[in-house]
Amino acid sequence: EVQLVESGGGLIQPGGSLRLSCAASGFTVSSNYMSWVRQAPGKGLEWVSVIYSGSSTYYADSVKGRFTISRDSSKNTLYLQMNSLRAEDTAMYYCARGEHRTNSWYFDLWGRGTLVTVSS
Amino acid sequence: SSELTQDPAVSVALGQTVRITCQGDSLRNFYASWYQQKPGQAPALVIYGKNNRPSGIPDRFSGSSSGNTASLTITGAQAEDEADYYCNSRDSSGNAYVFGAGTKVTVL
Numbered sequence: 183e184v185q186l187v188e189s190g191g192g193l194i195q196p197g198g199s200l201r202l203s204c205a206a207s208g209f210t211v212s213s214n215y216m217s218w219v220r221q222a223p224g225k226g227l228e229w230v231s232v233i234y235s236g237s238s239t240y241y242a243d244s245v246k247g248r249f250t251i252s253r254d255s256s257k258n259t260l261y262l263q264m265n266s267l268r269a270e271d272t273a274m275y276y277c278a279r280g281e282h283r284t285n286s287w288y289f290d291l292w293g294r295g296t297l298v299t300v301s302s
Numbered sequence: 303s304s305e306l307t308q309d310p311a312v313s314v315a316l317g318q319t320v321r322i323t324c325q326g327d328s329l330r331n332f333y334a335s336w337y338q339q340k341p342g343q344a345p346a347l348v349i350y351g352k353n354n355r356p357s358g359i360p361d362r363f364s365g366s367s368s369g370n371t372a373s374l375t376i377t378g379a380q381a382e383d384e385a386d387y388y389c390n391s392r393d394s395s396g397n398a399y400v401f402g403a404g405t406k407v408t409v410l
Contacts, residue, residue, distance in 0.1 A: 226404040286351035288335035292344040
């Protein structure tokens with residue numbers, strides 16, 4: 183079955199660190215571009231980061247310098263290392279698989295998410 | 303970065319047609335993709351590219367684009383279409399992505 187399963191969320195104090203994982207099955211994470219998308223409680227979707235098949239990475243301004251996206255091909259898993267966490271990072275974090283066609287880039291597979299709560 | 307603008311909410315009578323729009327400069331260069339999100343669920347892709355539906359998405363969902371505006375149309379809205387809908391595109395730099403703020407669709 184083709185799926186994404188996130189893990190690693192939890193309650194963390196401000197200034198702390200957390201690493202999220204996204205285990206993929208049914209396809210190879212390194213063959214697609216992969217993203218993290220988050221959703222604060224009661225709010226809309228916010229794109230966080232992307233890693234392309236060639237290993238280039240990009241980040242939203244809100245997390246640049248604090249978050250790092252990576253992948254492990256041997257484990258077929260995507261990661262998001264989150265440092266210097268702030269209350270405003272509290273959100274459900276989804277990983278998503280990217281696909282593209284001419285002038286069209288989209289996320290065709292999503293995980294169910296893992297909840298990160300930053301609070302003292 | 304760039305922004306995508308959506309109307310916060312729209313309503314539609316059961317069986318009628320509703321159009322949701324998404325405006326942004328990046329849409330002049332990239333097609334939008336559209337996602338449906340129901341309460342407590344992860345987002346799901348409903349339209350991508352010029353007007354493509356993933357397997358399993360009903361043909362009452364369609365997409366179009368003109369200039370800096372992308373549209374999602376639901377023709378013959380059903381009760382199960384009540385959800386939040388988000389547009390997404392690569393941003394103006396072409397490296398990152400951006401979501402619209404979402405449109406809540408209520409089926410009356």
